[in-house]
Amino acid sequence: MTNFNSMNIRKGLYIQWNEEIYKIIDFLHVKPGKGYAFFRTKLKNLITGHVLENNFSAKHKLKKVQIEFDSYRYLYKEINIFYFMNERTYDQIQIEIKLIKNTNIEFLKEGMKVKIFFHVKNEKEKIFLFLKMPSTVIFKVEHTESVKKGDTINNSNKIAVLETGTRLLVPSFIDIGEFVKINIENKSYIERVRKIICNKKN
Template sequence: MATTADFRNGMCIELEGQYYFIVEFLHVKPGKGAAFVRTKLRNVTTGRVLDKTFNSGVKVDEVRIERRPFQYLYKDDMGYNFMNTETFEQIPIPAEQIEGVQFLKEGDIVEVQIHAESGTILTAEMPVHVVLEVTYTEPGIKGDTATNTLKPATLETGAEVRVPLFIDTGEKIKVDTRNGSYVERVR
């Protein structure tokens, strides 16, 4: 059990049978009335963000989460199969529980969040940036680097992102997995 005084960003709590991560919180002490805590909570399974206000001192159930590295092996009808890099056990994880799954390629290491008591998998997080090869894009025009114009490009994982005009097929680029945006060209 934890109280609202124990809240911190990234903390996982159980609320109405669902698990939520605290995205941000603010202790408010108005001039009149009792103090309260205004929070933004992200649902672990759906990813939806919820605004919730707690009275100060309210007890909530804190959920202990363990983070473990897993390596992506292959995809089949059960989902995406991963191997624990410490114990070498293999587990399938559904695509809905993997953030940035469209940028996942074989051999990538993801951080899996596991409920400590029950051992159930909550989410799998990709690294913030991944380096991928462009498999197809329209050819760029020489000297067309002054504008901020973007064109579609297909990556080796099949994902499509918007890249600057000077990027060609066969080049490697760094992509932000949180929003799918182009970061930079990698040499």
């Protein structure tokens, strides 16, 4: 982590401010008729995704943070640890469940591709920050209650249990063994999909 003057602010820079890490997504150098010049910035919290605005004086000292991220494939869970494999190097890493703050982690399934972000403190040390999951994912319905004939016409919903064990509302016409596309950001059903199986050529 290095300190730098706010005069060097630019888009895409990661900074530590108020004990949290933000990405500068926009800024404007303001020179008022009276008073000192300042930078009006728009910052995105790297963990929560929340965006806020803040003004920094031209002489303000900021802390630059080095962020590293890569694509990983989720392998499996063992007690309280998740295991992932780097798709580029094939190296495996393990992350304790308590470190993962994602509210949609219940939708994580084996084979899912995610992006994992790290705070690089020095050449030998980097700290896990968070993982980014895809916004929509296809799941197999493992269990759901059957409905009475005619209920499917009334556009009613029912509880379904997905392959990850996650429970959520789906339309009454969804049956066990079918595949559904889910928006895992707001945990909602999108549509029923036909599972396509690709056969390898000999």
